[in-house]
Amino acid sequence: MIPYARQNIDAGDIDAVLQVLQSDWLTQGPMVERFEQALAQRCGAVHAVAVSNATAGLHLACLAAGLGVGDWLWTSPISFVASANCARYCGANVDFVDIDPHTWTLDATALARKLEEAASLGRLPKVVVAVAFAGQSADMRSLKGLARQYGFTLIEDAAHAVGARYAGVAVGNGEFADMTVFSFHPVKIITAAEGGMVLTNDAQLAARLQLLRSHGVTRDPGQMSEASHGPWYYQQLELGFNYRLSDLHAALGLSQLSRLDEFLARRRQLVARYQRSLADLPVDVQAPQAEAQSAWHLFVVRLRSARAQRAHKQIFEAMRAAGVGVNLHYIPIHLQPYYRELGFKPGDFPEAEAYYASALSLPLYPDLSEAEQDHVLDSLRQALQTLGGDADE
Numbered sequence: 209m210i211p212y213a214r215q216n217i218d219a220g221d222i223d224a225v226l227q228v229l230q231s232d233w234l235t236q237g238p239m240v241e242r243f244e245q246a247l248a249q250r251c252g253a254v255h256a257v258a259v260s261n262a263t264a265g266l267h268l269a270c271l272a273a274g275l276g277v278g279d280w281l282w283t284s285p286i287s288f289v290a291s292a293n294c295a296r297y298c299g300a301n302v303d304f305v306d307i308d309p310h311t312w313t314l315d316a317t318a319l320a321r322k323l324e325e326a327a328s329l330g331r332l333p334k335v336v337v338a339v340a341f342a343g344q345s346a347d348m349r350s351l352k353g354l355a356r357q358y359g360f361t362l363i364e365d366a367a368h369a370v371g372a373r374y375a376g377v378a379v380g381n382g383e384f385a386d387m388t389v390f391s392f393h394p395v396k397i398i399t400a401a402e403g404g405m406v407l408t409n410d411a412q413l414a415a416r417l418q419l420l421r422s423h424g425v426t427r428d429p430g431q432m433s434e435a436s437h438g439p440w441y442y443q444q445l446e447l448g449f450n451y452r453l454s455d456l457h458a459a460l461g462l463s464q465l466s467r468l469d470e471f472l473a474r475r476r477q478l479v480a481r482y483q484r485s486l487a488d489l490p491v492d493v494q495a496p497q498a499e500a501q502s503a504w505h506l507f508v509v510r511l512r513s514a515r516a517q518r519a520h521k522q523i524f525e526a527m528r529a530a531g532v533g534v535n536l537h538y539i540p541i542h543l544q545p546y547y548r549e550l551g552f553k554p555g556d557f558p559e560a561e562a563y564y565a566s567a568l569s570l571p572l573y574p575d576l577s578e579a580e581q582d583h584v585l586d587s588l589r590q591a592l593q594t595l596g597g598d599a600d601e
């Protein structure tokens with residue numbers, strides 16, 4: 209089976225991890241800070257805080273933004289559940305803003321409309337999480353304008369988007385989002401096995417992220433409520449977590465970061481090939497977002513005709529039977545049982561639901577060969593011909 213995603217680990221990556229294993233520090237050593245500095249520098253951000261995974265990073269970003277009981281966080285329904293769950297960890301409420309039908313990212317026009325309504329009801333969100341879907345940022349320029357106007361914190365969930373750019377600067381640069389969260393899960397652009405990073409240019413937010421990442425404990429006398437008792441002394445200032453990244457993970461992440469441009473170039477090559485080959489098939493691909501340059505974590509196609517959409521599941525199954533590990537990113541979050549329990553229902557976000565009824569993620573990763581990619585394309589063409597009907601309806 210050709211998987212939909214797969215990490216690429218080379219001898220340098222392995223050596224980087226082995227060196228940590230043979231060193232004095234498996235965790236809380238020098239590698240975490242080196243990884244943080246390297247990614248901050250690559251993105252042009254002032255602060256980077258490494259965490260155990262992006263889910264933890266989203267949780268801490270929400271806490272740093274002051275999100276708490278009674279507050280609201282809004283995000284896109286087409287994302288991994290973590291983009292919404294981060295609010296629930298803080299005791300806050302979640303609502304969604306539908307996606308743009310072409311770019312599949314949070315629709316800035318729908319957001320503006322919903323904010324106007326919420327302002328009149330006195331129910332504005334404290335945080336908006338904009339997902340860089342498939343590696344492509346949302347309309348961050350408009351979102352930043354709305355953040356200024358309505359006073360919410362803008363968090364970019366850039367789990368898909370290490371190496372992406374927007375408006376001529378790296379995603380994570382802090383020009384648009386207050387905080388940007390990256391993931392280093394093996395299916396993503398670079399991997400640390402597990403890992404995440406929160407980038408920000410705000411020193412206060414960075415200090416909160418650092419404190420909460422490690423139990424809410426400080427050794428900084430300047431932050432303590434009374435004089436230090438001695439060299440052993442630390443104080444717990446609030447309830448934090450153990451969301452640290454280990455040096456083993458950081459070493460792998462740092463080594464992978466040195467290969468980021470190689471990964472991005474190969475992904476772009478494969479995407480260009482997909483786009484050329486799909487031009488004569490009845491499927492839609494993700495429309496470019498103005499000013500965005502995607503990192504291409506995912507390559508999604510949408511079945512165009514009503515007939516093909518009715519055969520969505522059969523097309524998916526036929527491709528799997530042909531050895532192609534297609535996937536579906538994502539099931540609309542508001543339709544998950546947990547969120548239905550909170551009051552969401554089918555019909556709430558029609559563009560997200562229409563997307564779900566038509567989307568397929570095709571395999572995309574640096575080691576995908578052109579022969580394998582041709583097999584993916586053949587299996588899609590075949591499935592569309594036999595199950596999808598031959599014409600648009």
Ligand SMILES: *Cc1c(COP(=O)(O)O)cnc(C)c1O
Pocket residue numbers: 261262263264287288290291339365367368390391392393403404
């Ligand atoms: C993968 C992913 C996450 C979670 O990342 P982890 O590092 O696995 O916690 C969050 N948001 C999105 C959009 C993701 O794809």
